[in-house]
Amino acid sequence: MISVTAKYFAVFREKTGKESEVLSTSAATAGDLFSEVVVRHLFSDPMVRCKVAINDELAGWDSSISEGDVVLFFPPVAGG
Amino acid sequence: MYKPIFKITNKPLDIAVLNHMLRDDSAGAYASFEGWVRNLNDGKGVTSLDYESHAVVAANEGEKILAEALDRFDLLAARSFHRIGHLDIGDCAVWVGVSAPHRGPAFDGCRYIIDELKQRLPIWKKEHYKDGRSDWINCLTGKDGQA
Numbered sequence: 001m002i003s004v005t006a007k008y009f010a011v012f013r014e015k016t017g018k019e020s021e022v023l024s025t026s027a028a029t030a031g032d033l034f035s036e037v038v039v040r041h042l043f044s045d046p047m048v049r050c051k052v053a054i055n056d057e058l059a060g061w062d063s064s065i066s067e068g069d070v071v072l073f074f075p076p077v078a079g080g
Numbered sequence: 081m082y083k084p085i086f087k088i089t090n091k092p093l094d095i096a097v098l099n100h101m102l103r104d105d106s107a108g109a110y111a112s113f114e115g116w117v118r119n120l121n122d123g124k125g126v127t128s129l130d131y132e133s134h135a136v137v138a139a140n141e142g143e144k145i146l147a148e149a150l151d152r153f154d155l156l157a158a159r160s161f162h163r164i165g166h167l168d169i170g171d172c173a174v175w176v177g178v179s180a181p182h183r184g185p186a187f188d189g190c191r192y193i194i195d196e197l198k199q200r201l202p203i204w205k206k207e208h209y210k211d212g213r214s215d216w217i218n219c220l221t222g223k224d225g226q227a
Contacts, residue, residue: 010132010204011216051202056136072134072202078218079133079162079203080115080174080194 001026002067006037011075016041030054030071031061037073049076084150084158086142088135088203090165093172102157107179111186113194115174117167121217125210131164131173133203138162145196153189155180160193162203173205 007020027033030052037043051074052059065071095114102110117129146158160176167173176193180186208214 009134009202010206014216053134053137053202056134056140058137058141072137074134074202075204075216076218077199077201077203078205078216079131079138079201080198 002065004033004065004068005070006033007070007072009072009074011045012041012043012073015043028064029061030059030063030065033065033071034061034073043075045075050074051077084143084146086139086146086160086162088133088138088142088162088164090163093161093163093175095172095175098159098161098175098177101159102177102179104156104179106181107156109180109183109186110177111180111183111190112175112177113190114172115194117169117171117173119169121207124207126169126207127210128169128208129167129173130206130208131162131167131203132206133162133164133201135164138201138203141200141202142197145193145200148196149178149189149193152192153178153180154182154185155189158189158193160197162197162201164203 001024003024005020005022008016013019025033027036034047053072055070119126149158156179158178162174176190178186178189205217206214207217
């Protein structure tokens with residue numbers, strides 16, 4: 001198990017009721033962690049339409065996560 | 081070649097100032113795009129918007145997109161500013177400006193930048209409606225207002 005910080009934005013923040021939380025997880029990748037978070041918070045947006053960043057760098061869902069990482073979960077974007 | 085500059089700002093955009101920053105004696109063309117807040121989306125009357133972003137990731141990705149445009153098209157300079165915070169109807173939410181020797185690359189580069197910005201930047205908007213409700217666009221509804 002590793003400990004990581006998950007951060008939430010926009011609709012994800014409203015659904016979780018929090019900006020961030022520390023999670024103890026056995027997830028090996030950002031996608032695995034997102035799947036855990038979806039179950040916990042009942043997010044409805046599919047992973048393919050969302051984005052993830054690890055320690056402020058955009059990453060792929062198959063990127064590995066490590067102890068102490070800050071994982072940013074971005075719901076579907078709507079700039080412009 | 082000018083350094084690409086992308087900024088997230090909570091201040092109103094002064095288009096004349098932004099335009100002037102791209103002035104260059106070797107430029108024969110300037111193309112720009114402004115995204116405005118409109119009063120209707122998906123059949124619902126809109127009264128205002130709130131934008132939020134992850135500023136660090138958005139700024140890094142924005143500069144990357146501008147650099148891609150400078151690399152792909154024959155441009156002299158490329159810049160873009162995106163608003164966050166509360167915006168009213170008619171406010172400019174995003175501005176893209178490019179200068180180039182000729183109009184073709186200017187149009188193409190400007191189009192490339194706004195298309196990529198809309199798909200890749202971690203920016204979200206919440207619409208406020210005339211009936212008092214609010215929705216995150218492209219999140220709850222899965223629809224985007226094609227600004």
